[in-house]
Amino acid sequence: MVTVKKVAELANVSPSTVSRVINGAENVNPEIRERVKKVISETGYFPNNAARSLVNRKTGAIAVLIRNLHKPFFYDLLRGMKDATTAMHKCVLFCNLSDEKEERNKYMQFLTNGIVDSMILYGTLYTDWPIIENLSSSRFPFILIENNFDNSQFNQILINNFDGAMNAVRFLAENGHERIVLFMGNPNKKVNLERLNGYQRAMTECGFTLTPDNIVNIFGDSSQAFDAAQAIMRMPDEKRPTAIFTTSDKIAVQAIKGILSLGFRVPEDISVMTFDSQSHLEEEYKGPTLTGIKQPLYDVGYESISAISDIMDGKIKPPYSRTYETTIQKGETVRNLNEG
Amino acid sequence: MVTVKKVAELANVSPSTVSRVINGAENVNPEIRERVKKVISETGYFPNNAARSLVNRKTGAIAVLIRNLHKPFFYDLLRGMKDATTAMHKCVLFCNLSDEKEERNKYMQFLTNGIVDSMILYGTLYTDWPIIENLSSSRFPFILIENNFDNSQFNQILINNFDGAMNAVRFLAENGHERIVLFMGNPNKKVNLERLNGYQRAMTECGFTLTPDNIVNIFGDSSQAFDAAQAIMRMPDEKRPTAIFTTSDKIAVQAIKGILSLGFRVPEDISVMTFDSQSHLEEEYKGPTLTGIKQPLYDVGYESISAISDIMDGKIKPPYSRTYETTIQKGETVRNLNEG
DNA sequence: ACATCTTGATAAATCGTTTTCTTAAAATAA
DNA sequence: TTATTTTAAGAAAACGATTTATCAAGATGT
Numbered sequence: 001m002v003t004v005k006k007v008a009e010l011a012n013v014s015p016s017t018v019s020r021v022i023n024g025a026e027n028v029n030p031e032i033r034e035r036v037k038k039v040i041s042e043t044g045y046f047p048n049n050a051a052r053s054l055v056n057r058k059t060g061a062i063a064v065l066i067r068n069l070h071k072p073f074f075y076d077l078l079r080g081m082k083d084a085t086t087a088m089h090k091c092v093l094f095c096n097l098s099d100e101k102e103e104r105n106k107y108m109q110f111l112t113n114g115i116v117d118s119m120i121l122y123g124t125l126y127t128d129w130p131i132i133e134n135l136s137s138s139r140f141p142f143i144l145i146e147n148n149f150d151n152s153q154f155n156q157i158l159i160n161n162f163d164g165a166m167n168a169v170r171f172l173a174e175n176g177h178e179r180i181v182l183f184m185g186n187p188n189k190k191v192n193l194e195r196l197n198g199y200q201r202a203m204t205e206c207g208f209t210l211t212p213d214n215i216v217n218i219f220g221d222s223s224q225a226f227d228a229a230q231a232i233m234r235m236p237d238e239k240r241p242t243a244i245f246t247t248s249d250k251i252a253v254q255a256i257k258g259i260l261s262l263g264f265r266v267p268e269d270i271s272v273m274t275f276d277s278q279s280h281l282e283e284e285y286k287g288p289t290l291t292g293i294k295q296p297l298y299d300v301g302y303e304s305i306s307a308i309s310d311i312m313d314g315k316i317k318p319p320y321s322r323t324y325e326t327t328i329q330k331g332e333t334v335r336n337l338n339e340g
Numbered sequence: 341m342v343t344v345k346k347v348a349e350l351a352n353v354s355p356s357t358v359s360r361v362i363n364g365a366e367n368v369n370p371e372i373r374e375r376v377k378k379v380i381s382e383t384g385y386f387p388n389n390a391a392r393s394l395v396n397r398k399t400g401a402i403a404v405l406i407r408n409l410h411k412p413f414f415y416d417l418l419r420g421m422k423d424a425t426t427a428m429h430k431c432v433l434f435c436n437l438s439d440e441k442e443e444r445n446k447y448m449q450f451l452t453n454g455i456v457d458s459m460i461l462y463g464t465l466y467t468d469w470p471i472i473e474n475l476s477s478s479r480f481p482f483i484l485i486e487n488n489f490d491n492s493q494f495n496q497i498l499i500n501n502f503d504g505a506m507n508a509v510r511f512l513a514e515n516g517h518e519r520i521v522l523f524m525g526n527p528n529k530k531v532n533l534e535r536l537n538g539y540q541r542a543m544t545e546c547g548f549t550l551t552p553d554n555i556v557n558i559f560g561d562s563s564q565a566f567d568a569a570q571a572i573m574r575m576p577d578e579k580r581p582t583a584i585f586t587t588s589d590k591i592a593v594q595a596i597k598g599i600l601s602l603g604f605r606v607p608e609d610i611s612v613m614t615f616d617s618q619s620h621l622e623e624e625y626k627g628p629t630l631t632g633i634k635q636p637l638y639d640v641g642y643e644s645i646s647a648i649s650d651i652m653d654g655k656i657k658p659p660y661s662r663t664y665e666t667t668i669q670k671g672e673t674v675r676n677l678n679e680g
Numbered sequence: 681a682c683a684t685c686t687t688g689a690t691a692a693a694t695c696g697t698t699t700t701c702t703t704a705a706a707a708t709a710a
Numbered sequence: 711t712t713a714t715t716t717t718a719a720g721a722a723a724a725c726g727a728t729t730t731a732t733c734a735a736g737a738t739g740t
Contacts, residue, residue: 003696014720019698027718050393050454051696054725059390061450069434070418078410082436086443091450094409094434096422103426110401110431114390114726115455286626343726354690359728367688391726394695454696 002043011039022047053114061091062308063116067123069096073278077122077145080301088309097121097128104131112140118312120304124148126188143308143320145300148190155311155320157300161191161275164293164326165198165245166205168273171328172243173206176337177271180208181232182215183225183246183255195247195275214241222250229258233270242337243271249278249290256287256333267335274333288332296324342383351379362387393454401431402648403456407463409436413618417462417485420641428649437461437468444471452480458652460644464488466528483648483660485640488530495651495660497640501531501615504633504666505538505585506545508613511668512583513546516677517611520548521572522555523565523586523595535587535615554581562590569598573610582677583611589618589630596627596673607675614673628672636664 004022008015013032020028021036039045053059064081066074078094085092093116098104108131111119119142124132126148135142136154143155172180182199185192196215203210216232218224225246232241246252252274256266266272266288274292303322310316344362348355353372360368361376379385393399404421406414418434425432433456438444448471451459459482464472466488475482476494483495512520522539525532536555543550556572558564565586572581586592592614596606606612606628614632643662650656 001696004698005696015697016699016721017719020719023698029718032719046449046453048394048453048696049450050390050399051725052698053390053454054388054394054696054727055698057725059455061455068422070415070422072412072415075410075412078436082408082410085436086438086440089443089446091447092436094436096418096425096432096434098426100426103429106429107431109386110389110399113386113388114393115399115401341726344728345726355727356690356729357688360689363728369688372688388726391695392728394697394726395728397695 002045004045004047007036007039007043007045010043011036050114057117059091059115059117061093061116062305063093063095063111063119064304065095065097065119065121067097067099067125069094073276074122074297075278076297077301080298080303081120081305082301084302084305088305090305090309092305108134112138118142118308120145120308122146123189141308141311141318143304143311145304146191148188150190152321153319155307155318156322157304157307158321158323159191159295159300160323160325161194162198162201164275164295165195166202167326167328168245168275168293169199169202169206172245172271172273172334173202173208175271175334177243178206178208179241180214180243180245181241183218183228183244183251184215185218185222185247185251187217187219192247199245218246218251222248222254225251225254226258226261229255230262233259233262233264241270243273243334245273245275247275249274249276249292252290252292252333253285253287260287267333271334290329291331291334292329293326294329295326300324342385344385344387347376347379347383347385350383351376390454397457399431399455399457401433401456402645403433403435403451403459404644405435405437405459405461407437407439407465409434413616414462414637415618416637417641420638420643421460421645422641424642424645428645430645430649432645448474452478458482458648460485460648462486463529481648481651481658483644483651485644486531488528490530492661493659495647495658496662497644497647498661498663499531499635499640500663500665501534502538502541504615504635505535506542507666507668508585508615508633509539509542509546512585512611512613512674513542513548515611515674517583518546518548519581520554520583520585521581523558523568523584523591524555525558525562525587525591527557527559532587539585558586558591562588562594565591565594566598566601569595570602573599573602573604581610583613583674585613585615587615589614589616589632592630592632592673593625593627600627607673611674630669631671631674632669633666634669635666640664 004015004018008018011018013036017028017032018036021033049059081092095107095111098107119135119140121142122145124144124147132149143157145157146159147156169180180203182196184196187193200210216228218228229244244255246255252272256272259266259270264270272290274290276292276295307316307320311318311320344355344358348358351358353376357368357372358376361373389399421432435447435451438447459475459480461482462485464484464487472489483497485497486499487496509520520543522536524536527533540550556568558568569584572584584595586595592612596612599606599610604610612630614630616632616635647656647660651658651660
């Protein structure tokens with residue numbers, strides 16, 4: 001293996017000088033600098049990261065931790081991160097955050113002890129608290145994206161789920177809908193609670209009736225939405241909601257399948273609006289393109305890399321927090337009741 | 341920061357003893373071992389990877405390098421890798437292989453110098469040769485999945501594209517098709533050439549006519565397949581092929597869109613068979629579910645992690661090579677001409 | 681009772697860098 | 711010319727682990 005020592009030897013200088021050349025220090029004779037550079041390129045020398053990281057406690061690398069990294073849901077997020085990575089010339093390592101506690105801890109310890117010097121964590125759950133606590137108390141720099149905690153101390157990138165949900169209801173209202181039910185996913189995820197709150201606020205703001213019946217819990221498997229949607233379609237016309245708002249694509253897709261299975265049509269017989277709007281990623285879904293609230297995941301991904309870089313460079317001083325707004329993505333699943 | 345030195349101090353032993361306890365050496369008094377362990381857990385000590393990697397030139401981590409990691413195509417591959425990772429208790433880092441040469445080299449140097457000690461590379465192209473050459477000559481352990489080289493020296497996992505393509509043609513033949521054209525993708529990818537060869541072999545084996553017209557080049561954007569399919573549908577009935585075999589889903593989807601755009605139907609008017617069969621991942625595709633050749637990507641992903649681990653542990657001695665067979669996935673795009 | 685062999689622990693060297701401390705030489709000031 | 715400052719390079723000490731060589735004490739054999 002070619003080391004700094006060997007390079008020094010070949011160039012007839014001391015290791016310190018080689019190091020200075022590599023790190024671009026000022027005080028080195030141009031002639032010697034060239035000689036060293038030549039030897040470096042001839043030998044194909046590259047400094048060992050372990051040694052480097054050991055002495056200056058920096059690697060320059062960033063770890064991105066995501067639970068179920070393989071899911072197509074992360075397409076845009078990863079794409080954004082990828083583009084930022086090349087733009088910022090950073091080394092980014094993508095890691096799958098395991099559900100197994102033991103595994104997860106080992107992974108974190110591995111990464112934080114000499115591999116990377118900052119982290120981005122997507123969608124941390126309540127159960128991830130020990131990890132966050134650990135990072136935080138050891139002053140390891142990190143950014144959370146859509147986390148489950150309420151702590152303004154942390155660097156975080158958020159999505160305005162509350163306003164997003166409100167806008168969904170308002171959009172339905174503009175299209176003449178008043179009887180709108182919510183298909184609500186896992187309440188252990190903060191994002192779902194925020195969407196619930198937004199829904200409730202908008203409903204009262206619009207002056208629509210809001211009873212417990214308006215909220216259908218889909219807390220387990222998303223296939224519950226199939227049955228729940230069927231139940232709704234079996235209601236008498238005058239009582240039946242004219243629109244369903246769901247907290248996720250998975251739920252929306254199941255709901256639509258339930259509706260279609262009884263011979264009803266979307267949006268002719270009932271409208272469906274979703275949060276996420278990436279239905280093309282749902283396997284085997286052939287129904288109408290979903291209308292829904294779209295999260296700017298590409299931007300979020302890009303910004304996360306950019307922000308953590310800036311934090312590391314001292315250009316941003318923590319705590320850093322940024323909230324992204326959602327947009328409405330028009331598909332084919334919402335009927336305008338005002339027209340004919 | 342709590343180091344081995346501090347732990348030693350607190351436990352009233354030497355650093356060497358602490359090291360022995362951590363690495364489970366035999367010759368240490370049970371009483372002292374417990375004392376050290378207690379201090380370790382109390383202080384939350386974790387050995388520094390950089391230091392460790394420096395001295396024993398091992399990190400135990402594996403890097404997975406994929407071009408365009410974010411693409412949903414890798415869903416099953418990553419899922420397999422993920423499951424293997426937890427099963428084998430390994431640290432796996434997923435990396436996006438940049439198209440930019442500079443970027444890519446930096447990345448490789450970073451990873452190979454103290455971060456990971458083995459690698460899995462998916463779908464390396466001819467242009468990646470310098471990377472492979474480099475790894476190979478420095479004896480860095482790696483496995484290639486579906487690479488573009490013909491070198492039995494390398495550890496590799498392959499998919500039997502040749503037989504897969506043959507089986508596709510045979511399947512079409514069984515369903516009464518004789519006039520089968522191939523929509524052939526980028527010839528710079530070895531997999532496509534293999535599929536082409538399999539197609540040709542099966543065609544002659546079946547005794548079907550095989551003229552240059554039978555092979556339609558879709559070398560640029562897959563949207564070329566749209567026009568090509570239209571051209572085929574405009575042919576007179578007696579000359580028109582009864583089936584199209586495509587080397588990828590992207591091409592198949594575009595071809596079907598072209599067919600449908602002229603008012604024809606699939607598979608009533610023409611059959612389509614694909615290689616990959618993950619059409620659900622194609623954005624905005626609402627056509628019939630594709631019939632095609634399915635690659636066992638989950639298994640390949642799982643095996644890759646397992647194999648590189650075994651290689652590192654000396655359980656497998658290089659060069660290691662394994663070829664996976666494909667299966668036929670029946671969808672709705674192939675019509676049986678023998679029936680009615 | 682003396683020599684030999686185990687055990688269990690330590691001291692010190694090492695891994696490949698960076699950086700601080702020195703020092704010799706060159707440049708400037710008096 | 712001599713004294714002082716600046717500059718460029720080398721020597722040596724970290725960084726945090728592991729490991730080899732070393733050594734003392736206790737166990738065993740004669």
